[in-house]
Amino acid sequence: MLVTNTIDTTVLPPAERFGMWLDLVARTSVPLRMESPYADDFAARAEFIDLGAIQLVKYQYPSLDATRKLIRQSDPELYILAFTTSGVGTSSQDGRRSDILAGEFTFYDASRPHDVCHHASEPGRTQATSITTLIPHSALPLPPKRMAALYGGRMSGSEGLGALLAQFLIQVTGHPEQYQTADAGRLGAVGLDLATTLLGRNLVAEDDVPTEVRRRALVTQVHAYVHRHLGDATLGPQIVADAHHISLRTLHRLFEAENSTVATYIRDLRLARCRRDLTDPTLRTQPVQVIAARWGFGDKAHFSRVFKAAYGVSPQAFRDGEPGAARDVNRLASRVNSSSAD
Template identity: 75%
Template structure:
């Protein structure tokens, strides 16, 4: 599981909860002045995940307004950019003369080294909390021209299409399911998140050439791989379809995978075989014909599937299913034997 720190104000009596939240904000690298109409009972939750080059924070709280003043900046300048995704409710963002209303599914971006203010409220205050995920990026870690970034301060960016959607999905998945990852995944996840954020911000600068080539390559690769994972069951999925969907040539697509020591077709085939192998071992799918399982993951030809499966795993699909079934029976039999032993 990814290391995560959490805070839950509801462990305290209602009258002490807002004070607990203010203490949390004061301890962060970007302290702010916070006020809320719910200060008498501020039921809130926060969790923090450090991914190395970036840090993620997931928030859930009643409506609030926060401001970072010039004095606060002078007292503490962490040299951070903040990329905030509103996941529930409506937010406002203001910096450098630009003010925006941020809807659920949209990003806003600001520089914590400059004064700014923000607001966030639930759309139905009596029944909902406002929720968001923020990504904290050190100035030195973002490979974009610092003098160009002011064009994005306080603005809004879509998190429902293109790279923005992929970044939003990444943030929601990592913060929502940290148990699905290992501590060893931290640096790689941080690199992926930074690449996606860099590419999205670069595109909104209308200066994609400002994004380093390798960052663009890795971000595009992540986007392509995500698309392949979502469409494995489509029997027509292949290099041409993938290339057309991403508006690149097949040749460019192949070059994209060269650094991964595989080809596009091999990547698709290996993922499909892995899904089939998993499903064939699933007792709940025992009654489904082998070819039904294969077709679900894009193998329309029975003979081709059998040959590919044997080449990858050294056994036929049916033999693999039978061996898993035999193993399950052995385990169940042993469990039954243990349960039937008399107690001491």
């Protein structure tokens, strides 16, 4: 699984918890002056995941207000892209101030003065939660002088690329055990591409985003779309292209760089899902065709032909455990899963 580092202030007596938190923030991002009505008993938790190009931090803490005033030359040069998962807050930098709600992003430069606050909003709750992406200045392929236009602003995490980035952050930080240590670098690249494209679009300067970054971000969007609509038997290249407002030719060129085709990607992913369900003991009583239809194979004969062509055995023979069948099917499933950030 991904390597994580968890800090929990409740391992200390209540009187020492806020001091621990102040030290943690200073060591992992930048020093901040913080205030909280819960400073006498600051029960908080932070989970860090290093993805190479970027670092993710999943926070849970009591309501707090933070100010960054004094800047030191030795402080790290970091951009902060913070996604609020619960609670409400404000973000302020360079004269711009925004109210941030759950499901929204804010962006600021941690190496410059700024103010942020984050408070629990539900009655009876004292905890607010967020997922923060720490991006070194040198890692973000956008013109530094133009980034000030986004400081202290808000961006949607419920539509378009914002929603895709939010889903990525929630998935990776919520289920790090589903990924291997070797996946960290690739996940970091995917996260950085999505963040870069989101910021570029909000700058109304997408042309400033490198072409390869835009291409990879679009491929990630297409992969996510296919995953969400895999059970739709009508899903095909034209529908995928129309959903992303690109031509069919452009979509095919995207997948040429992935050493695949759209139709092949959809088919292989469907087969992988069918393989998974055919080996699930809880689904043993479901007919093979019901499982096939769930993943977009509406015709029983066609599904059997495609499955046997791919693996050399029929779906029923695989379910019944014919020798060698599971090995071949698992090999394809592994290849399909490695091509997606799902």
